[in-house]
Amino acid sequence: MTPDELKNTYFEWMYQLVCNDKYTKRLSYRKLLMFLYDVPFAYTIPMDANRAEDGTDLRYRFGFENSYDPRLITDTIDDKPCSVLEMMVALASRCEEHIMSDPDIGNRTGQWFWGMIANLGLSSMSDARFDGRAVQEVMKDFMEHRYQANGRGGLFTVKHSRRDMRETDIWYQMCWYLDEVLER
Numbered sequence: 001m002t003p004d005e006l007k008n009t010y011f012e013w014m015y016q017l018v019c020n021d022k023y024t025k026r027l028s029y030r031k032l033l034m035f036l037y038d039v040p041f042a043y044t045i046p047m048d049a050n051r052a053e054d055g056t057d058l059r060y061r062f063g064f065e066n067s068y069d070p071r072l073i074t075d076t077i078d079d080k081p082c083s084v085l086e087m088m089v090a091l092a093s094r095c096e097e098h099i100m101s102d103p104d105i106g107n108r109t110g111q112w113f114w115g116m117i118a119n120l121g122l123s124s125m126s127d128a129r130f131d132g133r134a135v136q137e138v139m140k141d142f143m144e145h146r147y148q149a150n151g152r153g154g155l156f157t158v159k160h161s162r163r164d165m166r167e168t169d170i171w172y173q174m175c176w177y178l179d180e181v182l183e184r
Contacts, residue, residue, distance in 0.1 A: 014058070037086070039084045044145070056082045147166065
């Protein structure tokens with residue numbers, strides 16, 4: 001397998017983790033997710049380094065689940081910083097597996113992922129409507145914390161936020177969001 005083939009297989013693996021008809025309504029979002037895979041995740045809040053670490057760890061999870069030698073992953077996939085897509089998929093997975101897991105409901109990794117996409121304002125960016133410039137602006141605003149104090153325009157909106165979400169690490173943003181979801 002060539003490095004490009006392995007990278008494509010990895011992308012497809014991430015795509016299937018978060019995309020199904022329940023969340024995408026039979027639309028393709030490959031262009032959006034590929035774009036997010038090409039955008040390096042940059043952060044200014046030190047604790048968000050953990051989100052980047054989770055994203056790069058996702059590469060090795062992929063390798064383990066597909067029986068690839070870790071050295072192959074290191075040499076072919078782990079050759080760049082964590083991407084926005086990797087960070088978001090890893091965060092959605094961590095949310096489902098470590099906090100929100102409920103066997104009676106089933107796996108909601110896609111729900112958490114598409115909630116972030118919607119809050120960023122990107123849910124209309126199916127392949128047929130994809131606008132790379134607009135997505136680039138959204139990514140710039142997100143990583144520079146140019147969104148509303150309650151998180152609208154970032155990954156999570158919290159109606160009754162305790163703090164300015166622009167100054168809060170992503171993990172706490174997610175936890176406060178989940179607190180509001182669970183209150184409903």
